[in-house]
Amino acid sequence: MDPTIAITKAIATSDYPALHTLFTTTHPTLNPGEQRSLSAHFLFHAVSSPTFFPSAFHSPLLPPILDVTLSNLPPVVEGGADNTLRQRLFDFHVERGDYATAARILSGMKMEDNPNSVYYVTPLDRCDVFVKVAECYLEEDLTVEAEGAVGKAGGVIEAHGIGFPREVGGGVDDDGTKMEGEDVEQQQRTITLLLRYKSTYARILDSNRKFLQAAMKYYDLSTAYLHTDAIDAEELVIMLGKAVTCAILSPNSAQRQRVLGMVYKDERLSQLDSIPEFQSHSSILTKMYLNRIVQKQELETFESSLAEHQKAIMSDGLTIVERGVLEHNMVAVSHLYTSIYFSQLSSLLGVVDADKAEKVAAKMISDGSLCGEIDEVEGLLRFVSRAGAAGGKMSSAEEEESNLIRWDETITNFCVQLNKVTDAVKAV
Secondary structure (H helix, E strand, O other): OOHHHHHHHHHHHOOHHHHHHHHHHHHHHOOHHHHHHHHHHHHHHHHHOOOOOOHHHHOOOHHHHHHHHHOOOOOOOHHHHHHHHHHHHHHHHHHHOOHHHHHHHHOOOOOEOOOOOOOEOOHHHHHHHHHHHHHHHHHOOOHHHHHHHHHHHHHHHHHHOOOOOOOOOOOEOOOOOEOOOHHHHHHHHHHHHHHHHHHHHHHHHHHOOOHHHHHHHHHHHHOHHHOOOOOOHHHHHHHHHHHHHHHHHOOOOHHHHHHHHHHHOOOOHHHHHHOHHHOOHHHHHHHHHOOOOOOHHHHHHHHHOOOHHHHOEOOOOOEHHHHHHHHHHHHHHHOOOOEEEHHHHHHHHOOOOHHHHHHHHHHHHHOOOOOEEEEOOOOEEEEOOHHHHOOOOOOHHHHHHHHHHHHHHHHHHHHHHHHHHHHHHHHO
16 A cells, blocks of 8 residues: 555554554655655644544654654645644643653744745744743753753844833833734733743843842843733742842842842832742841841841752852852951951851851952951951052042942932832823
8 A cells, every 4th residue: 555545544543553563664665755755744644634633642652653754854844744743742741741852842843034934933933932942941950951942032032123012001002003902912922922031041040050140130020010910919029039039149249239229129129028938038138238247047048948059069168158148248247347356257257167267358358359458367357448458549440340339329229210100100
């Protein structure tokens, strides 16, 4: 019997053993061109059948058939049946919780810009595919693969200028005209996709321990109410909590201080106290922004809420949060004391012994993040102001950094007040 006729008949009757025999015995004996034609014939008729899928996915005989067909196809399959199959396989594996396989299958989709091609995919749908792939890889903690997929999504967004509409929620287009029906739906779909993209990107930055960048992305997500009212307010507060986590874990810098200030001035910060995993966050962030000492008990509570990748032990034997809090407390102590013994300092910091406190202080002094002198004979740390360390006046670089911090704080205050005014106007 002609193999194409046999395949058509087997699909109509869901005869999986017959299909398995055809693709494991007959298919390998054909020349490459015939193999591709037969594979394309199977895919087209299989996805066109109203009964073959999804029940066929549950047959143990199907996986080898799909492996053979998807790897032996002509450049174009009628109706883009191979893409249709990949989408259905993706949904099937996601339902089973096999996210890595789902991502691998979906990433093989053919997506072209030519509207006349059977593989034409709109920029928005193309971005959606890449975001889905990234989301699935993240479910399996495959950060490298997820980063590659989200990078492709970002490329589509940038190339096609996909962004948040100027006005959201009222169905108004960028030119001020009223939108209805499909236009409003498309607008909301764009917003949802962009928020998913930003969320995925933030999770990847977080997993890669790029905490400052992740903090800014999470905070951006927490203000999604400016773009849509479709997201629950509690979800936005959770994003705010993640922003606080990453901001606290970030290395000390003027930009970090700006992020701390931006979150500190957010009216929702106190709401984190009612969420168990974030109950110590507002207190620690407030103390960090105001240069107050973070207590050991607060540190332990905060650390217990962290994910595994956020608890990594660094080369100096301290965890990421221990080192960050230690450096912060060292600066906070410098605002309270003119000098202090390392034995007292270690007791005050509560996380290290005197020797380690001295090593951290020495490192901070050498990299310019702490102004002071160490008296090794006395075991004493003396703090000096930046102006004092520079002979009574700041260097141009230090003065520029100080001005930058003040400028950042001014901009932050302005943005916070502007957001409040915008929200008030929308509420009228």
